Amino acid sequence: MNIGKINTRSLSDNAYLSPLVTIAVPPEHLYVIGSLPSKRRPSVAIVGTRKPSAYGKEVTYNLAYALAGKGVVIISGLAYGVDSIAHQAALDAGGTTIAVLANGLHKIYPAQHSQLAKDIVKGGGALVTEYPIGQEAMRHHFLARNRIVSGLADAVIVIEAADQSGTFSTVGHAIDQNKEVCAVPGSITSPLSVGPNRLLQQGAHVVLSADDILRLIAPSLETVQQQLPLGNTPLENRIITLIYEGVRDNDELLRASEANASEFLQALTMLELAGTIRHLGGQQWALSQNVTATP
Numbered sequence: 001m002n003i004g005k006i007n008t009r010s011l012s013d014n015a016y017l018s019p020l021v022t023i024a025v026p027p028e029h030l031y032v033i034g035s036l037p038s039k040r041r042p043s044v045a046i047v048g049t050r051k052p053s054a055y056g057k058e059v060t061y062n063l064a065y066a067l068a069g070k071g072v073v074i075i076s077g078l079a080y081g082v083d084s085i086a087h088q089a090a091l092d093a094g095g096t097t098i099a100v101l102a103n104g105l106h107k108i109y110p111a112q113h114s115q116l117a118k119d120i121v122k123g124g125g126a127l128v129t130e131y132p133i134g135q136e137a138m139r140h141h142f143l144a145r146n147r148i149v150s151g152l153a154d155a156v157i158v159i160e161a162a163d164q165s166g167t168f169s170t171v172g173h174a175i176d177q178n179k180e181v182c183a184v185p186g187s188i189t190s191p192l193s194v195g196p197n198r199l200l201q202q203g204a205h206v207v208l209s210a211d212d213i214l215r216l217i218a219p220s221l222e223t224v225q226q227q228l229p230l231g232n233t234p235l236e237n238r239i240i241t242l243i244y245e246g247v248r249d250n251d252e253l254l255r256a257s258e259a260n261a262s263e264f265l266q267a268l269t270m271l272e273l274a275g276t277i278r279h280l281g282g283q284q285w286a287l288s289q290n291v292t293a294t295p
Contacts, residue, residue, distance in 0.1 A: 068095025161195030
């Protein structure tokens, strides 16, 4: 897939790249497809497991969507799971996202994300790497590229990561680079929450909403509270409120709504068609955008 022209950028060519000058083993230059911001903008790296739970998918999407909608650049590694969800959410919000690859830009890795890579460039973002054309992805490249992921960001957000996750490579670089390390808390019974929960024990910033990040890196962008979206019927409004309050499972929503199955399924379908809610897979549902206010 031909995505675009590959340009070579030195770290002094572009103000957005300036933080990389001071990282350990700075790249001599970067290969870029797409558009980099011409100046520094608030930026976050969103990282985590390649196999997130429904909770992890929802949190990743909502955080990336809300932050990108506020003008924050979303940085990740184009991998499966948290990475790709963060990139896609930023695009859906009309924001800017940058993917840092561990191979030359002659190909996209993983190949299944070729369309996502194309959409990133089309959406005004960029694909970047320190590796020349023809260089294939090697295991050690992924660890090395993590210093660029964190180096471009003002804060690194960890959303679900197992105990021995490669995500901690990015966290280690962030600490060395004096970047803010943030984590989303999760269930103490979930193996995927061991990583972020441990980071919180060690002093990482707690992330419960996009405003927690904005408060750290761009206070002027904090979210103005908004009302929940409205449905067209009392039952639709009830379902919206239940999802906002944390009820995600289809069967639990049905019970809590106190509607009969036929009316419930009709209301759910209408809300999905209207773009008010979205399917997370399985029997899980979420609101289609980050909501920060009570109804």
